[in-house]
Each structure stands twice: as C-alpha cells, then as structure tokens.
Amino acid sequence: xxxxxxxxxxxxxxxxxxxxxxxxxxxxxxxxxxxxxxxxxxxxxxxxxxxxxxxxxxxxxxxxxxxxxxxxxxxxxxxxxxxxxxxxxxxxxxxxxxxxxxxxxxxxxxxxxxxxxxxxxxxxxxxxxxxxxxxxxxxxxxxxxxxxxxxxxxxxxxxxxxxxxxxxxxxxxxxxxxx
Numbered sequence: 658x659x660x661x662x663x664x665x666x667x668x669x670x671x672x673x674x675x676x677x678x679x680x681x682x683x684x685x686x687x688x689x690x691x692x693x694x695x696x697x698x699x700x701x702x703x704x705x706x707x708x709x710x711x712x713x714x715x716x717x718x719x720x721x722x723x724x725x726x727x728x729x730x731x732x733x734x735x736x737x738x739x740x741x742x743x744x745x746x747x748x749x750x751x752x753x754x755x756x757x758x759x760x761x762x763x764x765x766x767x768x769x770x771x772x773x774x775x776x777x778x779x780x781x782x783x784x785x786x787x788x789x790x791x792x793x794x795x796x797x798x799x800x801x802x803x804x805x806x807x808x809x810x811x812x813x814x815x816x817x818x819x820x821x822x823x824x825x826x827x828x829x830x831x832x833x834x835x836x
Contacts, residue, residue: 667788670812685735688713721745782806
C-alpha cells in the first residue's frame with residue numbers, strides 16, 4: 658500500500674536489535690513476499706548469522722498443514738509471522754523454534770498456546786518507514802492479560818505525545834511516535 662526508502666544502516670540497526678532478544682536460530686523460513694518488508698529480516702537474519710534460509714513456496718504458505726509440515730521437516734528454528742498466521746499453525750513439533758510475531762495485535766490466547774518452555778516467543782511493533790519494526794518485547798510468557806510491544810530497538814526512541822506533540826504522563830492516552 659505504500660513505498661518508502663530504507664537505508665542499509667536501518668537494516669543493520671534492526672538486525673543488531675534482534676541479537677539482543679532472539680536466540681541465533683540456524684534455520685530461518687523465508688515465507689513472505691519480497692515485496693513485504695519482513696522478508697528483509699528473514700533473509701538477512703539468517704545469512705548474516707551463518708544460518709540456512711528455507712525459501713517457502715507461496716502455495717505452501719497458504720496451507721497451514723503443508724506449511725507446518727515444511728517447518729518440521731526442515732527443522733526451522735526461526736520464524737517471523739503475523740499472529741493470525743501463527744494462529745492457524747499447530748505448535749506440535751516446533752517446540753524449539755524461536756517465534757517473532759508482529760504486524761498486527763497479538764492476542765494473549767496465542768501467547769498462551771505458543772510461549773511454552775523451550776520456545777522463545779517475541780512480539781515486535783513498528784511501521785515500515787522505521788525499517789520493519791522499532792520495538793522488541795522480552796520473551797513472552799503464557800498467562801499475561803496483555804501482550805507488550807516491548808522497548809525501542811537500539812538506535813530508536815519512542816514517545817507518547819498528546820495532540821500538541823507534548824509528552825503525556827505515564828498512564829495517559831496519547832499517540833506513539835517513533836524516532
């Protein structure tokens with residue numbers, strides 16, 4: 658729906674931020690279109706860390722059963738996905754996979770199902786203009802009433818401002834600005 662220029666520096670900043678919260682998975686799934694910004698994190702997250710990249714055919718990504726079977730067969734240990742797409746997958750056989758969810762709100766029920774012992778699950782938030790995402794949560798735990806978006810990645814800053822662009826006190830509703 659939009660196009661924006663992304664600098665190489667922004668991409669390296671993003672990947673450095675992943676190092677602070679995500680285990681170094683050896684096998685990443687490239688399951689998003691190259692036109693979707695998440696593909697950048699999938700490709701370079703694997704290749705810059707000496708991992709293997711599994712290119713998932715488009716017809717497989719549209720079938721939860723076939724996608725799950727491929728993730729298990731290829732022993733994928735790193736997956737970026739939207740919460741709604743993860744909701745269609747079974748967590749069986751993927752116990753040691755690191756899972757990053759974002760691009761939409763993550764329901765607590767999904768965290769309850771996927772944030773199990775042995776699996777790191779993180780939530781991210783950010784607009785494309787800020788290079789894919791700007792925040793990274795701590796590892797999520799089952800039983801939370803809300804799913805946090807996390808804190809700013811290194812090199813980013815977050816501000817909650819009112820209609821006059823003034824910072825609001827903690828607990829007061831405002832707009833989130835990413836810098």
